[in-house]
Amino acid sequence: QVQLVESGGGLVKPGGSLRLSCAASGFTFSDYYLAWIRQAPGKGLEWLSYISSSNSYTNYADSVKGRFTISRDKAKKSLYLQMNSLRAEDTAVYYCARVLRQGVVIGGFDHWGQGSLVTVSS
């Protein structure tokens, strides 16, 4: 069955960096777009970024553009989110998610990880 498992969350000081990982299994990794989505405490979902199945195309929300970088490793079947210049407002649970259809970004997210908490505080 499809599984997505995030890791790498924790406490970081403002201005610091953190890299989240998402280990994928149960599907052909290179066939699907993958994305990062976050949820601040008590708040709604916010899409952050996605990366194409071929690893050739990425897109970002304005709130993280220039600070966060999404990447994927086919051999390790893993998705990453490098987060730099972190701010208090980046405090959230970060989810990785798989896009429903193979090879395209449309259609919604059909599988989600359990989430990884990132806390930005001095």
Place this chain on the structure above:
Amino acid sequence: QSALTQPASVSGSPGQSITISCTGTNNDVGRYDYVSWFQQHPGKAPKLMIFDVSNRPSGVSDRFSGSKSGSTASLTISGLQAEDEADYYCGSYTSSATLVFGTGTKVTV
């Protein structure tokens, strides 16, 4: 990249039907039939309930249905059950090739 607009809360009695609206613009909901709906219980990851406006993934109850008119999409839950009490979010593809979620609706049974 403004969030899609949803009512903060909707409530209903067991067995009743409720509808949650999701209002966007001509650059997202109004332009594409790529609206999805997610259910989230407290402390859990979201679950896809509807994709492409009105399609249900395998395993999702047929009590959940979706529709769209202009720039407003809707999720209807019929035969409301206690287990349907959760937060619901819509999502859409946008003309900037980005993705956007709704503000979220708390459903109380």
